[in-house]
Every structure is written in structure tokens, then in C-alpha cells.
Amino acid sequence: MALLKMKKIKLAFHKESAQPAMEALQKLGALEFSEITDKEKLKKNEKTEFELNYISSRLDHSVSFLSKYEKKSFFRDIFEGMRTEVGEKEMQDVINNFYYNEIIERVYNVIENINKAEAKLEELKSEKELLELWFNLDIKLSAPRETKNTRTLFLSGETCDIDNFLNKISKDIVSMRPNENSLAIIFLKSNERKIRETISSYKLGEVELPKRRGAPEEECERIGRAMKKAGSRLNAYHRLAESLTKHLPKLRVVSDYIHWRKKRFDLVHESYGTEESMVFEGWCPEKALPVLKKELSRKTKLFAMEEIETKEEPPVEIMNPPALKPFEAVTRLYGLPTAKDLDPTPYLAGFFFIFFGICLSDVGYGVLITSFTLSLLLLFNLNPGMSSFIKLLMAGGISSIIAGVIFGGYFGIDPSLLPEFAQRLQYFDPINSPLPIFYLALILGIIQVIMGMILSILRDAQNNNLKEGLAKNIPWLLLFASLALWAGSSSDVIPAIIIPDYIWLIYTSLALIILSGAFLYKGNIFAKAFMGFLNLYNSVGYLSDVLSYSRLLALGLATSALAFSVNLIAGMAYEAVPYVGFLLMIIILVVGHIFNLVVNILAAFIHTARLQFVEFFGKFISGSGRQFKPFYREERNIFLKRP
Amino acid sequence: MEITFGIGMVFAGAAIASALGFAGSAIGMGYAGSAGSAVTSERPELFGRILLMQALPGSQGIYGLVGAFLILNFAGILGGGEETVISSFTGLQFLMTGIPIGVAGFFSGIFQGMVSASGITMIAKDETLIARAIILSAMVETWAIFGLLISFILLTAM
Numbered sequence: 001m002a003l004l005k006m007k008k009i010k011l012a013f014h015k016e017s018a019q020p021a022m023e024a025l026q027k028l029g030a031l032e033f034s035e036i037t038d039k040e041k042l043k044k045n046e047k048t049e050f051e052l053n054y055i056s057s058r059l060d061h062s063v064s065f066l067s068k069y070e071k072k073s074f075f076r077d078i079f080e081g082m083r084t085e086v087g088e089k090e091m092q093d094v095i096n097n098f099y100y101n102e103i104i105e106r107v108y109n110v111i112e113n114i115n116k117a118e119a120k121l122e123e124l125k126s127e128k129e130l131l132e133l134w135f136n137l138d139i140k141l142s143a144p145r146e147t148k149n150t151r152t153l154f155l156s157g158e159t160c161d162i163d164n165f166l167n168k169i170s171k172d173i174v175s176m177r178p179n180e181n182s183l184a185i186i187f188l189k190s191n192e193r194k195i196r197e198t199i200s201s202y203k204l205g206e207v208e209l210p211k212r213r214g215a216p217e218e219e220c221e222r223i224g225r226a227m228k229k230a231g232s233r234l235n236a237y238h239r240l241a242e243s244l245t246k247h248l249p250k251l252r253v254v255s256d257y258i259h260w261r262k263k264r265f266d267l268v269h270e271s272y273g274t275e276e277s278m279v280f281e282g283w284c285p286e287k288a289l290p291v292l293k294k295e296l297s298r299k300t301k302l303f304a305m306e307e308i309e310t311k312e313e314p315p316v317e318i319m320n321p322p323a324l325k326p327f328e329a330v331t332r333l334y335g336l337p338t339a340k341d342l343d344p345t346p347y348l349a350g351f352f353f354i355f356f357g358i359c360l361s362d363v364g365y366g367v368l369i370t371s372f373t374l375s376l377l378l379l380f381n382l383n384p385g386m387s388s389f390i391k392l393l394m395a396g397g398i399s400s401i402i403a404g405v406i407f408g409g410y411f412g413i414d415p416s417l418l419p420e421f422a423q424r425l426q427y428f429d430p431i432n433s434p435l436p437i438f439y440l441a442l443i444l445g446i447i448q449v450i451m452g453m454i455l456s457i458l459r460d461a462q463n464n465n466l467k468e469g470l471a472k473n474i475p476w477l478l479l480f481a482s483l484a485l486w487a488g489s490s491s492d493v494i495p496a497i498i499i500p501d502y503i504w505l506i507y508t509s510l511a512l513i514i515l516s517g518a519f520l521y522k523g524n525i526f527a528k529a530f531m532g533f534l535n536l537y538n539s540v541g542y543l544s545d546v547l548s549y550s551r552l553l554a555l556g557l558a559t560s561a562l563a564f565s566v567n568l569i570a571g572m573a574y575e576a577v578p579y580v581g582f583l584l585m586i587i588i589l590v591v592g593h594i595f596n597l598v599v600n601i602l603a604a605f606i607h608t609a610r611l612q613f614v615e616f617f618g619k620f621i622s623g624s625g626r627q628f629k630p631f632y633r634e635e636r637n638i639f640l641k642r643p
Numbered sequence: 644m645e646i647t648f649g650i651g652m653v654f655a656g657a658a659i660a661s662a663l664g665f666a667g668s669a670i671g672m673g674y675a676g677s678a679g680s681a682v683t684s685e686r687p688e689l690f691g692r693i694l695l696m697q698a699l700p701g702s703q704g705i706y707g708l709v710g711a712f713l714i715l716n717f718a719g720i721l722g723g724g725e726e727t728v729i730s731s732f733t734g735l736q737f738l739m740t741g742i743p744i745g746v747a748g749f750f751s752g753i754f755q756g757m758v759s760a761s762g763i764t765m766i767a768k769d770e771t772l773i774a775r776a777i778i779l780s781a782m783v784e785t786w787a788i789f790g791l792l793i794s795f796i797l798l799t800a801m
Contacts, residue, residue, distance in 0.1 A: 333692065335771055432721060433716070547788045547791060548788060550706070550791065551702065551706075554705040554712070557708065606695065610698060614699075
């Protein structure tokens with residue numbers, strides 16, 4: 001639970017054992033290689049590099065092309081992506097026995113033919129479109145455009161321009177007008193200059209008609225036939241591509257395998273070495289070091305490993321027990337803490353759970369979310385990122401059921417219409433008396449802000465700064481405590497006997513705040529005094545932090561108010577519309593509630609996350625940690641069955 | 644419930660609190676959203692963080708909603724009995740309580756949106772700066788929160 005402690009290590013292999021060793025490292029996925037900058041790197045073998053890149057890109061292209069033809073259900077496509085499930089042994093079998101080169105050749109052939117057929121179709125289509133404008137022209141397209149003395153031109157333009165053109169120049173030409181906007185003219189070459197000038201003065205454009213045999217009408221028909229033929233050829237290729245999809249699972253395995261090989265190859269040449277050895281540096285979680293060593297020694301005896309002391313900022317990875325794992329998604333959204341910070345995940349999990357529930361606070365919606373996410377988890381093989389997000393949503397759904405029972409939210413139905421046991425379980429009534437929830441939200445806010453301050457002390461203690469951490473936070477904690485006592489006693493929640501006047505406690509904490517401000521600032525006495533008083537200004541920050549939690553009330557209210565209006569509109573439709581009213585009511589209910597659910601899940605998630613990020617994280621982490629990116633087998637097209 | 648001039652004033656107060664807050668948030672989120680779409684087209688992997696930045700100026704609308712509910716609740720219109728009687732003068736007081744959160748929400752929503760939009764361009768250049776981008780944007784929100792606070796204090800003082 002918390003941040004993984006990272007160690008920087010140096011690994012040296014004998015050249016011959018580098019390949020199997022790298023394979024083992026990639027399979028383990030626990031080492032992030034860092035670039036070695038101060039030594040000369042090994043040279044890449046350019047031929048191997050070229051070949052690997054060539055094969056890898058052809059495989060990837062074939063897989064992505066064939067994937068378009070694979071038939072998969074809509075949901076499976078969304079939640080799983082186009083991936084094939086495969087076991088370790090199966091994978092080895094495929095790699096050893098599958099001759100992918102021939103398949104790729106066939107796939108590329110199909111791709112080429114499809115491209116050709118599509119281009120041909122496109123060409124025919126544009127020719128046909130052009131000829132259709134000249135449909136009534138009674139000249140064969142094969143007729144020469146030019147004789148010794150005459151020239152033929154095809155013109156197009158606005159109707160009135162052509163009219164004016166013909167009026168002006170009809171003496172000198174023979175013309176044919178297949179439609180309003182087109183004109184074919186024949187004239188003597190001796191007049192050419194004059195005629196061309198007139199053409200441009202009337203803004204007519206010259207058209208190049210395709211060089212074909214017959215008249216346009218005849219040719220249109222011919223093109224139509226050719227298009228049909230090209231179309232059926234295209235279809236045949238599509239069917240061919242479909243039939244090739246049976247190789248897709250194996251192609252996927254090979255494409256990922258070659259991709260991994262490429263990555264290994266790239267890495268080997270990031271190292272430095274001597275004639276016989278190769279040296280790498282990288283980060284590894286301390287816990288994983290023994291496993292790493294064991295896996296390596298299973299592959300080869302010719303290696304050495306040592307830890308390096310370094311002042312570099314290590315990469316960061318967080319690790320939590322399965323119950324808290326989904327909440328890591330929230331931390332990751334913000335950015336990981338740095339190596340000096342705490343992992344906020346275990347501390348935010350509870351708050352996130354509660355806040356999300358309050359924001360939604362509806363049993364019906366909670367049940368919908370929980371059952372939907374649960375069925376996704378059971379039915380599909382989700383990738384880890386997606387699955388942890390879905391689990392987070394499921395936690396939100398469960399929390400929303402609990403909050404819904406307490407707040408009396410059941411699809412926005414008026415609480416007084418509910419069965420009695422539900423009414424007895426209802427503790428708050430958001431619509432009729434929102435104030436208690438307002439106070440509840442603020443109290444939750446105070447708790448989280450105080451938690452943030454405590455964590456800030458812990459963080460400073462971890463970095464040998466305990467004194468500063470205490471000075472920064474204790475006066476404020478005292479102020480919060482004394483304000484709480486004062487509020488409690490003035491509203492008679494706490495009997496005012498222990499200390500008669502809490503107001504003195506408040507004054508004391510204010511004085512401490514000024515003193516700590518002065519203590520923390522390094523400077524002369526006047527600057528210290530000034531900074532001390534300025535520290536009081538931070539109360540503004542804490543106040544606004546706490547008030548910001550009032551959004552919990554508002555979001556909860558918004559859900560129930562919207563659900564209530566959906567029910568109201570549906571009820572009106574039922575009463576107002578004869579015969580189909582019932583049907584209409586059902587449609588409005590389903591669409592309306594789904595809309596409300598989606599909108600409010602989004603709002604609940606964003607605002608719950610925001611409370612963590614702005615009001616909570618702000619106290620103790622910075623979110624500028626660099627994600628630990630181990631060298632691993634990236635599963636792009638397959639997912640490996642884990643034993 | 645008989646609608647009197649006083650009750651009309653209460654409604655006006657709730658309307659000012661909510662509508663101005665909503666409008667401010669809408670404008671602010673609009674600014675942030677258009678900056679966000681531009682950045683998302685270049686770096687789609689940042690969408691989650693950008694969405695968060697865009698959501699920040701949405702708080703004003705929520706505070707407006709809280710304010711409106713509190714006004715209606717304190718006036719006894721929500722959950723009150725049938726005989727809610729509010730004099731014109733009390734009604735005017737309720738109207739006034741809507742102004743701090745409404746006006747503060749309107750302006751801070753717009754300006755927070757602008758800061759969020761610049762924050763988004765900041766994240767586009769370096770995503771580890773998100774904490775600072777959030778803080779800069781949240782500074783503006785402080786004033787909407789104070790608006791809500793004053794509205795609340797005015798209501799409890801009545």
C-alpha cells in the first residue's frame with residue numbers, strides 16, 4: 001500500500017545471453033530502462049532494424065485491415081477492442097509454426113486490388129457525371145476535335161451568358177446546345193482569336209470531354225455497365241478479405257510478438273558495452289529485485305547485477321490492495337505523486353465512495369449502475385485500465401444505493417408514496433429540509449481538510465521536515481478543533497463545562513498561526529512579523545475549501561429534482577394523450593431516466609474527483625511524479641491468459 | 644399558497660441566485676471547453692485532465708443552485724406549510740440574499756473559465772503542471788464561495 005520504492009540498478013550480460021535475458025525481462029515487466037547518456041552506445045545493425053520495421057509494419061497493417069472485416073458484436077468491440085485471447089503455450093506454437101509471410105502477401109494483394117477497383121469506380125463515376133451533362137449531344141466523342149480548317153470546342157457556363165454569346169457570334173459558328181448550360185461549337189480556325197476572346201468575355205469555360213468512342217448517351221450506358229462490373233469485382237475482393245479473417249487470430253499473435261522483438265532490439269542498442277558484454281541501467285521496484293534476479297538466472301549464468309546510488313528523481317508507481325485498486329484511477333487522473341509524497345489513494349478512497357454516493361443518492365440509479373457494471377465485468381474480458389474504471393463506477397453505484405436509502409431517493413418518487421419500511425430508513429429529506437444535508441456536507445469537508453493537514457504533517461515527517469510540518473499545520477488544526485468546540489457548545493451539542501469559554505482557545509490558535517507564519521519565513525524580524533500576520537489570510541483558503549463541499553448537497557438535489565420532473569412529465573403524458581398515453585409514458589420514463597443517470601454520473605464523478613484534487617490533494621501532494629514505465633510485453637492485438 | 648408580492652420577491656431572489664450562477668458557469672465552461680477541444684485534438688490522451696479543468700468553472704452554477712434552494716427553504720416555500728405568509732419587506736430581504744451568490748457567481752464563472760482555458764494550454768505543454776493550473780483557476784472561485792457564504796449569512800440573520 002502506497003508508493004513502490006524504486007532502486008536504480010546496473011545489469012551486465014554476456015553478449016550471447018543478451019537475447020534470452022531481455023526476453024525474460026520483457027516478460028516480467030518490472031524494469032524501466034533508462035537511457036545511458038554519458039557513454040558511447042552500441043551501434044545498431046541497420047539491416048536487422050530495417051527488416052524488423054518492415055515486417056512489423058506489414059503485420060500491423062494487415063491486422064488492422066482485416067479487423068475491419070471481422071464480425072464482432074458491437075459491445076464486445078467497445079469493451080474489449082479487437083483483440084484475441086491466447087495462452088503462453090498457444091502463442092509459442094503459433095510463432096513456431098505459422099507461415100505469416102504468405103498470408104501477408106495475400107492480404108496485401110487484396111488491399112492493392114481493392115484500392116485499384118475503388119479508384120477505377122471513382123474514375124468511372126466522375127466521367128459519367130460529366131457526360132450526363134452532355135447527354136443530348138449528337139456528336140461522337142471519337143470525332144476529331146480539330147481538322148485542317150476547323151476546331152470543335154465544348155463550353156459550359158450560365159444560361160444567360162450562353163444566350164448572349166450565341167446572339168453575339170452566331171454568324172461565325174455552328175453550334176449545338178444539348179442543354180441550358182452546355183454548348184458545343186465548331187468554327188473556322190481563321191476566326192479562332194476572335195472567338196476565344198468572346199468566349200472569355202462571356203465567362204464561358206472550356207470542357208475537356210473524355211476520349212471515348214460513341215456519343216455521350218451511348219457512352220453513359222457503357223460506363224454504367226463498366227461500373228457494375230467494377231462493383232462486383234470490388235465485392236469479390238471484399239469477400240476474399242472476409243475469408244482471410246480466419247487467419248486473423250494468428251496474425252495478431254505474430255504481429256504483437258514481432259512488435260516485442262522490435263522493442264527488444266531497440267533497447268539492446270541503447271546499451272553500452274565491450275566486445276563481449278552489454279551493460280544496461282534502469283529502475284526497478286525494490287520488491288521486484290529478487291524475482292528479477294531469479295528469472296534472469298533461470299535463463300543465463302552470464303550476468304551481473306548491482307544497485308546504483310543516484311540523486312536522480314526516480315519514476316513513480318503506486319500499489320494498493322485489490323479493494324482500493326479501482327480508486328487508483330482517480331489518483332492517476334490527477335497525475336502521480338512524486339517519490340517524496342504519499343500515495344493518496346488509500347486516503348481518498350473512503351471520501352470518494354461517500355461523496356459519489358451523496359452526489360447521486362438514488363437507490364434506483366445505484367442499482368442500475370451496479371448491475372450494468374457488474375454484468376460488464378462478468379461478460380467481457382476488459383483491459384486492466386478499463387476494468388478498474390468500471391469497478392470504480394460499481395463502487396459508486398453501491399455507495400449511491402446506500403446514500404439513496406438514507407436520503408430517500410428512489411427514481412425521484414415522492415417519499416410519502418414509498419412503502420413504510422423505506423420511509424423509516426430515510427434519515428434526511430433533501431427537498432423539504434436541505435439544511436441538515438448542507439451542514440453534513442460541510443462537516444464532511446472539514447473532516448477531509450483536517451485529514452489533508454494530517455497527511456501533510458506525515459509527508460513532512462517522512463522527508464525529515466517534521467518541525468516545519470507541525471508548525472505549518474498544528475495551529476490550523478487547533479483552530480478547527482476550537483471552532484468545532486465553540487460551535488458545538490453554542491448549539492448545545494456539547495455541554496459547556498470542560499472549558500468555560502472556547503473563545504480563548506480560538507484566540508490562542510490565532511496567535512499560534514501568526515507565530516508559525518513568522519517561524520516558517522526566513523528573513524529579518526520585520527519581514528517575519530509581516531509574514532506572520534499574512535498567514536492569517538490562509539484562513540480564506542480553508543474557509544473556501546470547506547464551503548466548496550456544499551456542492552455535495554446541490555448535486556444530490558439536482559439528481560432528485562430532475563428525476564422528479566421526468567416522472568411528472570411522464571405522468572402528464574399518460575393523462576393527456578388518449579390510447580397511446582401509456583406507451584408514451586414508458587418511453588419518457590426510460591429515456592428521461594437514462595439521460596438523467598448519465599448526466600448525473602458525469603457530474604458526480606467530476607465533482608467528487610474535483611473535491612479530491614483541489615481541496616484534498618492541494619494540501620499534501622503535487623502530482624508531478626513521473627510514471628514508472630517498465631519494459632513489458634505490450635498487448636496491442638492479443639491478451640494473454642494469465643495462469 | 645397564496646401568491647403575494649412578498650412571495651414573488653422570494654422567487655426573484657431564488658431566480659437571481661440560480662440563473663446568474665448558471666449563466667456565469669455556462670460562459671466560463673464555454674471558454675474552457677473550446678480551449679479544451681483544441682488541445683484534445685492534438686493530445687487526446689489528456690482528455691481526462693482537460694475535462695476536469697473545464698468542470699472547474701461549473702461550480703458557480705452549483706453554488707447558485709444551493710443558494711436558490713436555501714432561499715426557498717428559509718422562506719418556507721420548500722417543505723413549508725400551506726400558510727406561508729411573507730410581507731413585501733421580508734420578500735425584499737430574500738431578494739437581496741440572492742444577489743451576492745448570483746452576481747459573484749456570474750462574474751467569477753466567466754473569469755474562472757478564462758483562467759481554466761489558459762490552464763488547459765499550460766497542461767498541453769506540460770501535464771505535470773496540472774496542480775498549479777487547478778490552483779490558479781480555483782483562486783477565482785473563492786469569490787463565488789464568498790458570495791454563497793454571504794448569502795447564507797444573510798439568510799440565517801433574517
